[in-house]
Amino acid sequence: MASAEVYPASEPARWTYLDRIRTRPGPFTNPDMFSGEAVAAAMETMKILVIGAGGLGCELLKNLALSGFKDIHVIDMDTIDISNLNRQFLFRQADVGKSKADVAARFVEKRVKGVKITPHNCRIQDFDEDFYMQFQLVVCGLDSIEARRWINATLVNMVDEDVEDSYKPLIDGGTEGFKGQARVIFPTVTSCIECQLDMHAPRAAVPLCTLASIPRQPEHCIEWAHVIAWDQEKPFPQLDKDDPEHITWLYQKALLRAREFNIPGVTYSLTQGVVKNIIPAIAATNSVIAAACCNEALKIASNCAPFLGLPEENYMMYSGNDSVYTYTFKHEKKDDCPVCGQLARDLPVEASWTLSELVDSFAARPEAQLKKPSVRAEGKTLYMQSPPSLEAQTRPNLDKTLVELGLEDGQEIGVTDPAFATVVFKFRLRFKQ
């Protein structure tokens, strides 16, 4: 093996180190999958999509450009904020307010010769399947579960068993503080983001009555200002969580509330954190997770070494709080996954529930997390969030109990949500005894 020739890419001297690895097999390379000299050229024509040009996204673009990918697209609808500058290293003070996708793409194109990066300053939902079909790989660096679920459902739906090109591997990274995860998904073949949803359970909401009458924590006072006081007083027409004046209003309301109940600990920073649901983020962790994702992208694109996803491990958990700890394992695909599975998922309910209680319960369930669900059962529409006429027509059902609506133990229902236009979540009602 050591005597094997290094096959040069188009700029041989520049890609010396990369070519040593991607054009020469190692002891773990699968010879049946490995193409040696052809790989550099093949990677040059590959199209790869990066979703997010934030903390992970900046790293992803740099890493992919230096991994031999030449045709990269990036989607991000956000503009650059000053609080991005501690980690989003493609942005400078003078870029504040500009499009993340534009600035990031231009910077990496300028630094890494020969790479083409196409920015899309919009939402992922603005594109249809035809757009996503042009890519061979999708890499996500997102901070929202909703967007991940949307692209996951879209890629799963695009799979056509007869068309090999319709399988788009999805590589997803996420970080919080010193921790993070990287995972690889082969849509319909391996466990998908929806299968893994319960690993990212939403934080339990504070009951409204605690906010309204018995606050105990500074967060309760802030949520009170955010949820109750703002609605009552409407100091500005619309709450803008990025407007310091609005945050200051909430902060002062929360302080008054806290003083009334003798609760210490309300600060501006905490107010901002609670209202915007801020997740701590640093450059170092993004560097780890984005690189782990792109390392898998390179291996999948070149077959120069075994990659995560198939057949065994598909998920790497990383924690840097206490020493360094990684746990790399296989997350099993779920047969009752609403997106990639075939079976309806069991849904424990109380027979005495009203439809309204059922509808509300979808938001808090770790495995569902649906905020605006519409519900159907065997051809019968029980409740629709939209259009308004249908909503009005089905609204009376909300006050009826499941039994009154003729629903039975073991019955299958279908749930849709505007956040996942194409997906019908299938559940089987299981009445609790």
Added chain:
Amino acid sequence: MTEIIMSQTPPILHGPSEKERKYDRQLRLWAASGQAALESANILLVNSGAGTVGAETLKNLVLPGIGRFAIYDEAQVSEADLGVNFFLDDGGLGRARAQSLTELILELNPDVQGTWYPNEGVKTLDSLLAGSPVFTVIMYTHPIRPEQLSQLEAYGQQHKTPLVAIHSAGFYSYFQINLPGAFPIVDTHPDETAMTDLRLLTPWPELVAFAEELTKDIDGLDNYEHGHLPYVVILLHYLKQWKVAHDGKYPTTFKEKTELRKIVQGAARTNNPEGGEENFEEAAAAVVKTVVRPSLPSGLKEVFEYEHTDPVEQKSGFWLIADAVKEFYEKHQCLPLPGNLPDMKAQSKVYIQLQGIYKAKARKDAAEILQIVQAAPGGEHVDPAEVDLFCKNAAFVKLINATGGGASGSGVKISRADRLKSAADQEFANDETAALSLSPLSLLPIYLALQATAHVDVDVDHRHQPSSTGTGGLDADSILAAVAQQVPGAEKHERVVQAAREVARAAGGELHNVAALTGGMVAQETIKIVTKQYIPVDNTCVYDGIGGRCQVLRL
């Protein structure tokens, strides 16, 4: 900030400063104290080889605002550098790599100072070390010339400067932290749920009185009051009843605690509109975790048992406080109370009163410890805030590298070479049973193979003509021969042979992703060492980019 501001001045005045806004996402992790430590740090990177992992590490330290850095790198920017290192560009080709790196990395943060070497004035590593203000941390990348490594090690010992060795080649990497002595951390940031310490089995008089007052007529309480008793009060009440029924003994076994849980569950009222009581559910759920005797956590036990005879250690605030906490523990058979109370269903006023009782006890314990500290020689200089922090975190205080420096309890220091051999024995033995225990295979083979090339190919001129046949000690056979010298017999293990072949494949070259990932980890570790927050790796972390995982080894 606990004071409450009620002024009617324009609200915007209370908003964060420009700097607080820029660093907001990280201040939430290490606070102003951690940021101040970062900003006064001075980091040296001795860069070599393909040079990417060092640049990526620095990037991750410059962005959060490290005070200053220096890069020592003897190489000139080559064409091959541009395909792997993001902080070099075409304009720098043929120029000093240290200069190009410094300039492009400094663009990332105008708050940071950076200098590069060798230059006209300072031509060698030796003269740089002799002429610079003391470095807080020194990082060096492999391969490094042995004489330079000796200079760095001597400097590290003399100035008590932590050294971090980094090696990244192909899909593999490792970094190794060499701390100058035992390294204690107080602000370890444990999970908040782990920090709950309610002392339900050793309640103090104020807590007992408060609980008794609320529960003296528990059955006569109206539904609202009954349904809003804090779970701490509920548990104290039923523990008292339990004691009466069990010869003055508290529940200790799991079975007894399950029984207590049933009693608490049974005491909830169900004849109310909700058909149950949330606070009693909380109480039942808390039984197993909170009805516990105070015990001495292993991390703190190690601190108590460590013989700190080094004069620098003896004078440090940490060891003075640790001694005082030990004395407190021996006297009271418990640690100072951290004083935080988790949220629980309760009326606001009752909860705040209960919170006040926990805080008051925590203050009292801290005051007692401060008194012990101040009575000790040198104790008058200890900052009371440091005492408070220690008391709050006492159960999670951690000592890193306890056997590496100072005079450890075991006395004799084991040589590094022997430690590697015994670690190898251990790791190879574990691998025999890994399939049965479902544990992942050791990554020590990767470390051995990389380490065999730690000083190979340092002639920078050779970087331009990388050899595919792997001359100069980079072929698999040379690597295995070098491994055999370090750990005789290891070269025969199949996984070591594979690792050697994989290292030979890279022939000293870096993959950008592996360098970036490793640079991220080293930056995390450097931040932990500089801020003395969170817990650093003790002492070697090996990364396998093929399997996608890490392993930490003490070598």
